[in-house]
Amino acid sequence: xxxxxxxxxxxxxxxxxxGKIKTNYGEVETPMFMPVGTRASIKGLTTDQVKxxxxxxxxxxxxxxWLRPGEDVINHAGGLHxxxxxxxxxxxxxxxxxxxSLAKNKEKDITEEGVHFKSHIDGKKLLLTPEKSIAIQNKxxxxxxxxxxECPPASASYQYLKNSIxxxxxxxxxxxxxxxxxxxxxxxxxxxxxxxxxxxxxxVETVKLDFDGYSIGGVANDGESKEDMYKAIDxxxxxxxxxxxxxxxxxxxxxxxxxxxxxxxxxxxxVLPTRIARHGQAFTSHGKINLNNAKFIxxxxxxxxxxxxxxxxxxxxxxxxxxxxxxxxLGGSLLSIHNIRFLIKLTEDLRQAIKEDKVLEFRNQFIxxxxxxxxx
Amino acid sequence: xxxxxxxxxxxxxxxxxxGKIKTNYGEVETPMFMPVGTRASIKGLTTDQVKxxxxxxxxxxxxxxWLRPGEDVINHAGGLHxxxxxxxxxxxxxxxxxxxSLAKNKEKDITEEGVHFKSHIDGKKLLLTPEKSIAIQNKxxxxxxxxxxECPPASASYQYLKNSIxxxxxxxxxxxxxxxxxxxxxxxxxxxxxxxxxxxxxxVETVKLDFDGYSIGGVANDGESKEDMYKAIDxxxxxxxxxxxxxxxxxxxxxxxxxxxxxxxxxxxxVLPTRIARHGQAFTSHGKINLNNAKFIxxxxxxxxxxxxxxxxxxxxxxxxxxxxxxxxLGGSLLSIHNIRFLIKLTEDLRQAIKEDKVLEFRNQFIxxxxxxxxx
Numbered sequence: 001x002x003x004x005x006x007x008x009x010x011x012x013x014x015x016x017x018x019g020k021i022k023t024n025y026g027e028v029e030t031p032m033f034m035p036v037g038t039r040a041s042i043k044g045l046t047t048d049q050v051k052x053x054x055x056x057x058x059x060x061x062x063x064x065x066w067l068r069p070g071e072d073v074i075n076h077a078g079g080l081h082x083x084x085x086x087x088x089x090x091x092x093x094x095x096x097x098x099x100x101s102l103a104k105n106k107e108k109d110i111t112e113e114g115v116h117f118k119s120h121i122d123g124k125k126l127l128l129t130p131e132k133s134i135a136i137q138n139k140x141x142x143x144x145x146x147x148x149x150e151c152p153p154a155s156a157s158y159q160y161l162k163n164s165i166x167x168x169x170x171x172x173x174x175x176x177x178x179x180x181x182x183x184x185x186x187x188x189x190x191x192x193x194x195x196x197x198x199x200x201x202x203x204v205e206t207v208k209l210d211f212d213g214y215s216i217g218g219v220a221n222d223g224e225s226k227e228d229m230y231k232a233i234d235x236x237x238x239x240x241x242x243x244x245x246x247x248x249x250x251x252x253x254x255x256x257x258x259x260x261x262x263x264x265x266x267x268x269x270x271v272l273p274t275r276i277a278r279h280g281q282a283f284t285s286h287g288k289i290n291l292n293n294a295k296f297i298x299x300x301x302x303x304x305x306x307x308x309x310x311x312x313x314x315x316x317x318x319x320x321x322x323x324x325x326x327x328x329x330l331g332g333s334l335l336s337i338h339n340i341r342f343l344i345k346l347t348e349d350l351r352q353a354i355k356e357d358k359v360l361e362f363r364n365q366f367i368x369x370x371x372x373x374x375x376x
Numbered sequence: 377x378x379x380x381x382x383x384x385x386x387x388x389x390x391x392x393x394x395g396k397i398k399t400n401y402g403e404v405e406t407p408m409f410m411p412v413g414t415r416a417s418i419k420g421l422t423t424d425q426v427k428x429x430x431x432x433x434x435x436x437x438x439x440x441x442w443l444r445p446g447e448d449v450i451n452h453a454g455g456l457h458x459x460x461x462x463x464x465x466x467x468x469x470x471x472x473x474x475x476x477s478l479a480k481n482k483e484k485d486i487t488e489e490g491v492h493f494k495s496h497i498d499g500k501k502l503l504l505t506p507e508k509s510i511a512i513q514n515k516x517x518x519x520x521x522x523x524x525x526e527c528p529p530a531s532a533s534y535q536y537l538k539n540s541i542x543x544x545x546x547x548x549x550x551x552x553x554x555x556x557x558x559x560x561x562x563x564x565x566x567x568x569x570x571x572x573x574x575x576x577x578x579x580v581e582t583v584k585l586d587f588d589g590y591s592i593g594g595v596a597n598d599g600e601s602k603e604d605m606y607k608a609i610d611x612x613x614x615x616x617x618x619x620x621x622x623x624x625x626x627x628x629x630x631x632x633x634x635x636x637x638x639x640x641x642x643x644x645x646x647v648l649p650t651r652i653a654r655h656g657q658a659f660t661s662h663g664k665i666n667l668n669n670a671k672f673i674x675x676x677x678x679x680x681x682x683x684x685x686x687x688x689x690x691x692x693x694x695x696x697x698x699x700x701x702x703x704x705x706l707g708g709s710l711l712s713i714h715n716i717r718f719l720i721k722l723t724e725d726l727r728q729a730i731k732e733d734k735v736l737e738f739r740n741q742f743i744x745x746x747x748x749x750x751x752x
Contacts, residue, residue, distance in 0.1 A: 330419070
């Protein structure tokens with residue numbers, strides 16, 4: 001079966017939604033943060049360690065897995081779940097974002113057919129089309145596949161964006177036509193920058209194609225402002241059906257997650273928690289802290305006393321700082337566990353706040369604490 | 377209390393010994409392989425993951441911890457066990473081996489007082505003496521500390537070795553005189569290369585100082601032959617008391633462990649299992665395999681079907697190969713778990729063979745399989 005979304009409760013004062021998604025790998029609740037396993041591995045963590053963070057859906061990247069080890073290897077393994085030993089739902093992106101951001105020397109040629117580009121690994125010439133992206137994802141056998149879209153830069157002009165959206169809709173139609181995995185949902189993607197009419201046009205036309213869920217893209221590009229991100233959400237959400245999952249792509253800042261939820265978004269993904277972890281940064285309710293800071297040399301308390309993650313239950317800031325400063329990879333792994341758990345816990349708290357119609361109070365309290373008492 | 381060693385059984389046909397070591401952190405059995413946590417971290421693994429390999433004693437490096445984070449930080453944390461969250465016995469080396477092998481540009485000046493050298497991190501001038509090494513280890517609060525010794529290169533002349541041993545004995549005496557941690561055992565180190573008279577002299581004189589255990593050093597230098605290693609053991613063991621632990625330093629090749637046990641050695645340590653793991657190599661009963669090999673691309677079986685480690689229970693060679701070839705650190709961590717478990721299991725099997733007086737049969741069967749059916 002494909003996924004089934006149930007909207008169970010909407011917050012009285014905002015558009016925040018509490019819901020459940022039934023999948024072939026268990027039922028998960030929304031709002032939800034999805035950790036990213038770019039190359040079929042959430043950096044440095046076993047899938048048991050990820051599960052211990054109370055993860056629901058996790059993400060994997062079509063572009064990276066297409067290049068290495070190749071979708072056929074994963075298909076022969078029995079699909080991504082078996083290949084990477086994750087017994088929970090998996091979402092694959094379309095590869096579009098990576099083609100636009102990673103392609104060698106950013107050399108790429110966008111045609112109606114698809115995108116010609118050079119591999120970021122060996123410079124080999126490649127072509128990714130809507131059909132190819134879906135074919136790869138069908139083979140990866142993720143629970144949710146994404147339509148192949150163009151991800152225009154934040155600086156794109158109105159006219160460029162308009163043409164791009166129209167092509168992305170044609171691409172979405174072509175991808176849907178070849179999608180053939182009966183156990184895989186397919187999501188459409190709404191683009192349109194911070195333009196109200198373009199977001200509306202993109203949302204309405206994409207919804208006409210009747211996808212299993214919808215995502216809001218183009219909000220996590222370099223140079224995108226927070227204001228534009230919130231506009232992009234506000235201009236898209238009214239045109240998305242209430243009985244389908246809404247996914248804000250590439251967003252993992254705690255405040256952005258809260259603002260997204262308030263605007264009606266259900267699921268989020270981002271490399272942020274694992275990337276900042278490898279640089280020694282950890283989320284706390286009082287803001288981010290940097291473990292490289294000398295003040296933690298003899299701090300024998302956990303990152304956060306109110307955190308239930310494995311790292312906070314077993315390790316001190318002093319030890320984590322030591323690992324990070326000497327370059328032991330365990331440091332990044334332990335901080336990743338903490339940061340992933342922090343964002344998952346945040347969405348758990350948001351679910352509770354929705355059930356109690358207290359989302360605005362929760363936001364205000366969280367932001368006050370997070371922004372004003374930044375300890376580093 | 378300090379450690380207490382009990383010799384429980386000797387193999388009928390060899391010098392192989394089965395014994396137990398009582399420590400403040402539990403009782404452990406010998407023969408035993410000790411995983412190495414150079415900088416208070418067994419690379420890429422949580423201490424729970426290490427424990428899951430059925431680890432007993434683990435190792436940490438005095439030299440590295442002295443430089444970063446410093447012995448005072450660890451002392452203020454409550455000692456090494458609390459600092460790194462390992463609830464089992466820990467052995468610290470003396471720092472000698474690292475001073476001789478890592479010092480910047482190998483510039484070092486060996487005097488009667490100690491060794492003047494430059495930090496491998498920042499080139500800072502440092503002096504490590506027998507008293508300093510013991511003082512650091514006292515503060516680290518390991519269960520077993522090692523005497524500070526000179527580690528001469530394999531190429532050292534007879535005369536150089538003789539002088540070196542005499543100084544190492546004077547250093548051992550000085551270190552013992554200042555050792556002051558009532559919960560920490562102190563081991564002496566036998567040197568002497570592959571010379572029978574030097575090993576005898578070193579062993580007899582070191583034993584006169586009455587240490588809590590004895591190690592055989594100078595067998596894991598670059599350029600040391602296997603033959604010389606076995607000679608070094610054979611020439612030292614007869615002069616070591618049977619009621620004290622015997623430790624062969626820096627040895628982790630499976631066959632060398634078996635040969636060491638047969639010659640009367642109890643405990644071993646080596647970075648080998650974790651180092652080769654990061655390069656994609658895994659121990660199997662049929663020899664080492666290299667996961668980089670293309671033949672594993674679609675090999676959906678575990679590294680070893682007869683292995684009970686976490687990695688073999690959860691991951692395939694195909695997936696591990698993918699992680700190693702794309703450079704995901706999880707690959708090295710998972711192979712480290714397997715390799716550490718392999719060596720620990722080997723010593724468990726040796727214990728059983730000693731109990732059954734079947735050590736020689738075990739050796740022959742193991743070596744036949746390991747050397748003749750190397751699959752890579």
